[in-house]
Amino acid sequence: MEPARDLRETAHRVREHIVDMCAGPEGGHLGGSLSLTEILTVLYFQVLRVDPRRPDDPGRDILLLSKGHGAICLYAVLAERGFLPVEELATYARAGSRLMGHPIRAVPGVEMPTGSLGHGLALGNGFALAGRRCFVVLGDGELQEGSVWEAAGVAAGLGLGNLTAVVDRNTLQLTGPTEERVPLEPLAGRWRAFGWEVRECDGHDPAALLAAFTEPSPGRPVAVIAHTVKGRGLPALEGTVRAHYANLGERQHQRALAVLRARHKRGAP
Amino acid sequence: MSVSAREAYRDALAELMAADERVWCLDGDTGLFDADAFGPAKDRYVNLGIAEHNLIGTAAGMAASGLLPYVNTMAAFAATRALEAVKVDVAYNALPVRIAATHGGLAAGHLGPTHHALEDLAVMRALPGCTVVVPADADQAVRAVRQTADHPGPVYLRLGRGPTPPLASAVPEPGPEPFTVGRAQWLRRGPDVAIVACGPYPVLAALEAAEVLANLGATAAVLNLHTLAPLDADAVVEAAHGTAGVVTVEEHWRTGGLGGAVAEVLGERAPARIRRVGMPATFAEVAGGQRDLLERYGITGAAVAAAARELMEGTAWEGET
Structure with a gap:
């Protein structure tokens, strides 16, 4: 397990990789990857029992990125964790690369292909029923998919204490605020009504995330609502709709890296 | 039973x-x-x-x-x-x-x-x-x-x-050959026309049609194509070979199911005349048991026999598509 200071270093490198990939030929889902950074970094470096040398270890914990469009964040974290070479990130979205816009199983560490929203939690039910400890990371806009709530109801009914849903609550979907599209609030109350234990935290605070992920299970599934900021780390984009997808030109790319580094140097969260 | x-x-x-x-x-x-x-x-x-x-x-x-x-x-x-x-x-x-x-x-x-x-x-x-x-x-x-x-x-x-009904009771001696997933099951062999079916009532309809045709002096091959994927294409080609054509029978819309699969194989490997017996392009309009609906929508031994006769007589198809 990494100490908190190192974890902030790792999260910073992950953000740099994300920005680099958004400067590739196709751009990338920038905002929702930056909001996800601490969530996946804490899970892969402090919580999940996984071994990059044995990605198929039959007893490993399972992470499913149900918001598959956060792929570039996942690739960056997997690379930092040693599942794939960091240099491979430069192939993202290039012809012939296994690093697609949504993750596939050919990438070491990716358990299931995702991208069509609303699939992860049902899959998580299956892994949990099979006895695995499983974390399913969902987008908040994704919660508009009805299949999420089918699975949420079933998980509670089965009392799956080894299942945790993590909601990246950045409050924005592609075209605007979730609350102006299909309202989700009261979101914590919704999960509770489905029979889940709910934990809310600052989704960019590693210590708070760690506590939310590791507090002993109450014998039923746990939903961690991680309050995040879309585009976190790039102030000009934070909390904006245009952060959703970016195809950075060379100048924007260099400027974004400079902003990330300056903020990191200042110790800004 | x-x-x-x-x-x-x-x-x-x-x-x-x-x-x-x-x-x-x-x-x-x-x-x-x-x-x-x-x-x-x-x-x-x-x-x-x-x-x-x-x-x-x-x-x-x-x-x-x-x-x-x-x-x-x-x-x-x-x-x-x-x-x-x-x-x-x-x-x-x-x-x-x-x-x-x-x-x-x-x-x-x-x-x-x-x-x-x-x-x-x-x-x-x-x-x-x-x-x-x-x-x-x-x-x-x-x-x-x-x-x-x-x-x-x-x-x-x-x-x-x-x-x-159990299939064995409807197949003439020596009875059906063994059932193997992935391999079509020959129920009758015959040179005049081929009937390819899947599912309980369609297969029974195919066998019934073969009896009707036998009474008219024609010998039909009957193939139970129970596995649609992977498809036993060789058996389909073999059944069609030298016949007047192939009738497919299924409890499915005529598009894309057994008839579609057979048409794909024959179209590429052994072009043959085909008649597809199945559910016409409609949703059932009235209540009825399974047998009632099969009868109403023409998934019957009589319909299969009629389609086979048309193939053997070389007449143009005038049924619904």
Whole structure:
């Protein structure tokens, strides 16, 4: 397990990789990857029992990125964790690369292909029923998919204490605020009504995330609502709709890296 | 004695569960199962309720963990409501999920078009790596379950609802050749016309038509093409060879199912005249039991015999498409 200071270093490198990939030929889902950074970094470096040398270890914990469009964040974290070479990130979205816009199983560490929203939690039910400890990371806009709530109801009914849903609550979907599209609030109350234990935290605070992920299970599934900021780390984009997808030109790319580094140097969260 | 294929499936599954701890039964609240019937394996029976997307996704997660889940729901819900989960979670990952789809075709009868599955074969056989089996009776359902128990990829098993007659009673001596998943079953051989069918009533209609034709002096080949994927293309070509043409019979819309599969094979390998007997492009307009609806929509031995005669007489097809 990494100490908190190192974890902030790792999260910073992950953000740099994300920005680099958004400067590739196709751009990338920038905002929702930056909001996800601490969530996946804490899970892969402090919580999940996984071994990059044995990605198929039959007893490993399972992470499913149900918001598959956060792929570039996942690739960056997997690379930092040693599942794939960091240099491979430069192939993202290039012809012939296994690093697609949504993750596939050919990438070491990716358990299931995702991208069509609303699939992860049902899959998580299956892994949990099979006895695995499983974390399913969902987008908040994704919660508009009805299949999420089918699975949420079933998980509670089965009392799956080894299942945790993590909601990246950045409050924005592609075209605007979730609350102006299909309202989700009261979101914590919704999960509770489905029979889940709910934990809310600052989704960019590693210590708070760690506590939310590791507090002993109450014998039923746990939903961690991680309050995040879309585009976190790039102030000009934070909390904006245009952060959703970016195809950075060379100048924007260099400027974004400079902003990330300056903020990191200042110790800004 | 007529036996229900879905009940035969249930009993075959109970045997598998007793023999192999990896086997689970995930139920979509079908009412077909009593957990206690699984004895010591009853903890591996789970009723996941009325939530079909979740049912398939959960099965995929279990299969990815090394288990062998059997999923029970109606064909209409497996093949359409839960299709994206079947495609993305099961087929894409080539996982060993077995979908036991009851109420195939018109078997739901009076329950109406919401519960009829007349597109499922087209849908399922289009998914890469998905084995699609349509047993012609309860005995074949049991054999299909046993023969695919260790199959590494997904299996779609289309079952009916009520009891249907055993096939052996309808096949002349020496009876049907053995049932093997992936290999078409010859029920009769003949040079004049070929009839290719799948499913209990279509296969019986094919055999009935062959009798009608025999009384008219024509000898028809009858092939039970119970496995639509992977398709036994060689048998289809062999059946068609030298005949006046091929009649396909299925309890499915005429588009994309057995008739479509046979047309694809023959179109590429051995162009032949084809007549497809199946559900016309309509939803059932009235109530009726399965047999009533088959009669109403022309999936009968008489219709098959008429189509075969047209092929043999070389007349133009004037039926609905």
